[in-house]
Amino acid sequence: MHVGPEEADQPPSMSSHDAAPPAAPSRNPCCLCWCCCCSCSWNEERRRAWRVSRENKLQPLPSCEACATPSPEEVRSWAQSFDKLMHSPAGRSVFREFLRTEYSEENMLFWLACEELKAEANQHVVDEKARLIYEDYVSILSPKEVSLDSRVREGINKKMQEPSAHTFDDAQLQIYTLMHRDSYPRFLSSPTYRALLLRGSSQSSSEA
Template structure:
């Protein structure tokens, strides 16, 4: 059967798109919103996103990394404390060289050791090797304070003792419990010759129980028992 004659539009096919419509078909709906004169190659490139700054994980935790500034500050403070304790301190008490009998008596009781100026000097040298010489220095400073009668001098010496051995900022701070510290803080408002009596007793007990047994078995004391005082000890 004969087909119906086609119209002129059917013979010619669909109309050719305009340049603008062709650009839309080529670029897609998102890029078609740009002006026709701007092609995808002419568009400005997207701004570069800066990389996030790298974080040092060491600074986000309480770690022991050597690069952490916080731990470095702690190490510097610890080294400064050690160096301060090892700095030359006031000379030992002037005394004669102990006799062999006196040296042997130091092993009988801690009281006999502490009543002997030569015994205190030798014990102080031993404490220095254990980085606890401040205990003896504090005890001696308290003894000196109790012998003072001038109130103006008492006030000044009490302030120095507090700053050197009680303050938590001092590298020579002695170990005191909170009860004793609280009592000192109250008495420091009106210092007296007995402001540090409780603290002195606590440090005396600490040296007796902790350091004295080790002193008796130390090479320092054994050498004195065997060979007598050294020339340096005699001069002290």
């Protein structure tokens, strides 16, 4: 028995730490799982279409950030505080590239997706984006799962029954703090950031 696409698009059952509900003994548990663990061809096609849908619907990093060129003053300001870095489109882009080298890019992607969600007023769109964020960054089945403590995770599970633009606020703050404490100091001492500083210094000298 296969679950129809309409039922498959519903948010996961919300229990502690995303635990899946036990399947009925008389049914094939994998084909009842909304997370598409079944290897049958129907689920394989649905899973492939789902990935494409998520990639098209949720674009956390606007193209303007990727092409922004920071001034030497702006680059130097990133060392003053993490807030200055995160408030700079170019800073976020450079920091995201650094996180990619540390295999933690999902932290920035999650933070940006939460910012995008908070700016949304249409409840139908909020529901859809909240579901996508959950699937991509909160579900333990996702390869891009971010590190959240059990209290925050359980809070999200409850809020996902009726998602709002602020469903992930606590989780976003936790990931922001994690990036600030762990990744930001390494970014400031990284070759990536030092190269930007040197380029800025050279540019200032040539203009003088």
